[in-house]
Amino acid sequence: MKNTVQEAARSLPVYDRADVLVVGGGSAGTAAALAAARQGARTILLERYGYLGGLASGGQVAFLPKMGDGNSTPVGGIMEEWLECLARQDGLLAPPPEDIGREDPQALAKWSLCVGMVRGGKVCHSAAFDPELLKVVLAELLAKAGVITYHHCLVCDAVMEDEVPQGVIMETKEGRCAILADRIIDATGDGDLLPYTKTAYEEEDDPAYRNSMVSEIFRVKDCDNMRYGRWRQANPGEFGARMKELQELVGYQAMVINSYRNDVGWINNFIAGKESYSIRDVSETEFMVKRSIPVAIDFLRQNIPGYENCRLLDIATFGVRHSRRVKGVHRITHKELMAGTVFSDTIYATSCFSNGDCLSESLEYCVPYGSLIPEATDNLLVAGRCFSSDLVAHSCLNLIPYCVMTGQAAGLAAAMSLQQKVQPRHLPVEQLQAALKAQGVVLPKGL
Ligand SMILES: Cc1cc2nc3c(=O)[nH]c(=O)nc-3n(C[C@H](O)[C@H](O)[C@H](O)COP(=O)(O)OP(=O)(O)OC[C@H]3O[C@@H](n4cnc5c(N)ncnc54)[C@H](O)[C@@H]3O)c2cc1C
Structure with a gap:
């Protein structure tokens, strides 16, 4: 069998032309498109895919961790718009403002x-939300802003x-x-665009860190999360x-987490040793998790108070916490984060969410x-979890609120750089920060 084949060169139709083209409609991409439009x-x-939200919707990562505790810089901008829209449509479980910071x-x-x-x-300021409703909310926001969205287009x-990207090629029906x-x-x-555009990136991972694990979340219905919560609180050792x-039993680390509804639980999981874009690894994970679901549900029914009658609700798309990271103008390091560094070109700030890789909640x-x-x-700019950082800083910063806020900054910067006829790297950062503030993003004092 031959190891390679030749693909014939061919002319391709140009389907459309944009000022700003955003590839990927996850939490970062939708925010970028909104800000640019x-x-x-x-x-x-x-x-x-045929929906927006990426991991936050189809991947069922429907939990926004600590975004503030009453003392830190409050989150603002498009992240708050998500919360308002989800709450208006009854798809959010979150402490009300008057409870935030209470001890x-x-x-x-x-x-x-x-x-x-x-x-x-x-x-703390945190929320669980309905991942299906997020698809609806994002479609509405993007349509209102005039973003042209093409679904089922794989770039x-x-x-x-001359080594400068001018567009992308996509496979469509x-x-x-x-x-x-x-x-x-x-x-x-x-x-994905980094190798296609010959842009330098890094991708090393280490199973010691949370973000090096892949996953396939599934949800169960007909459970009682309040009863589960009381049991977990009273019996941490048993839990x-x-x-x-x-x-x-299932062969991977799993955790039962309440959702935005009392009767729906999500089974988050952490699967080590799999490459996020290896055809074989991804396929094996898809099969392994699906085959383990009946075993897991049987276990939950027998062993977890509140989950005696649970049944499968749905299964998420393959979940990747980390893959390629661009080599950027600024590579964020864990050391910088632990020193509480306020960068002069800060585009977003929020409370630290201690997740095992970053230990100080006060940061x-x-x-x-x-x-x-x-x-x-x-x-070219990046937004979301392919930002420039070392592996540990990435594990601290790959959360949905960060992805949304990097999206908002990247989209705004892309549009502003065009208006000012400069490359994004030459955009005066004070102007970007002023525009972000005008859009409701709260920056640390002094910026
Ligand atoms: C199991 C798991 C649990 C997590 N837990 C939490 C948590 O509790 N709270 C939290 O805040 N964060 C959590 N995270 C991290 C967080 O979900 C992600 O880092 C974040 O959602 C990433 O957003 P993104 O927009 O950068 O990427 P994604 O959400 O991955 O979006 C990328 C989008 O691009 C599309 N796309 C990809 N390639 C192409 C292509 N070639 N052509 C066209 N479209 C393409 C995808 O379909 C997708 O819509 C978790 C992640 C996982 C996997």
């Missing part, structure tokens, strides 16, 4: 029944001229075609032992604009 750019978003036993008892809503002895190459653009934002999560038993993280700009490639 609201800034007046003709904005096209390409998404390989009294009554408030703690109420909110600590939900995983992650009490941190460092305080009720599979870049159009390059209409055939292979191109979209040309003045600015392109890689919001594919996996940094740990049961989760360990479940792990041994506030800042994200610099330079982490969204490739070291050398022009016309």
Whole structure:
């Protein structure tokens, strides 16, 4: 058998042309497209699936951890728009503003029944939401902003001229075609455009860190999360032992987490040793998790109070916490985060969410604009989990709120850089920060 075949060169139709082209419609890509369109750019978003939200919707990662505790810089911008829209349509479980920062036993008892809503002895700004409703909310927001969204378009190459990206090539049911653009934002999560555009990136991982694990979440219905929460709180040792038993049974680390509804639970999981874009690894994970679901549900029914009658509700798409990270103008390091560094080009700041890889709940993280700009490639920005950082900083910063806020900054910067006829790397950062503030993003004092 031959090891390679030759693909014939061919001319491709140009399907459309954008000022700002966003590839990937996850939490980062949708925010980028919204920000660019609201800034007046003709904005096209390409998404390989038939819905928006990426991991936050189809991946069922429907939990927003600590986004503030009453003392830290509050989150703002498009992240708050998500919360308002989800709450209006009854798809959100979140402590109300008057409870945030409370330390009294009554408030703690109420909110600590939900995983992650009490941190460092305080009720925090956090939320669980309906991932299906997020698809609806994002479609509505993007349509209103005038974003042209093309679904079922898998981007599979870049159009390059003198080593500068001018557009992308995509596979569609209409055939292979191109979209040309003045600015392109890689919001594919996996940094798919980085190899296509010959942009430098890193991808090393380490199973010691949370973000090196892949997953396939599934949800169950007909459970009672309040009863589960009371049991978990009263019996932490037993809870740990049961989760360990479940792990041994299914062959991967799993955790039962309440959702935005009392009767729906999500089974988050962490699967080590799998490459996020290896055909074999991804396929094996898809099969392994699906085949383990009946075993897991049987275990939950027998062993977890509140889950005696649970049944399968649905299964998420394959979940990747980490893959390629661009080599950017600024590579965020864990050391910088632990020092509480406020970068002069900060585009977003929020409370630290201690997840085992980052240990101080009292910190506030800042994200610099330079982490969204490739070291050398022009016309291109990244948004979301392919930002520039070391592996540990990535594990601290890959959460949905960060992805949304990097998206908002990248989309705005792409549109502004076109208006000012400069490359994104030369955009005066004070102007970007002022525009972000005008859109409701709250930056640390002094910026
Ligand atoms: C199991 C799991 C649990 C997690 N837990 C939490 C949590 O509790 N809270 C939290 O805040 N974060 C959590 N995270 C992290 C968080 O979900 C992600 O980092 C974040 O959602 C990433 O957003 P993104 O927009 O960068 O990427 P994604 O959500 O991956 O979006 C990328 C989008 O691009 C599309 N796409 C990809 N490639 C192409 C292509 N070639 N062409 C066209 N479209 C393409 C995808 O379909 C997708 O819509 C978790 C992640 C996982 C996997």
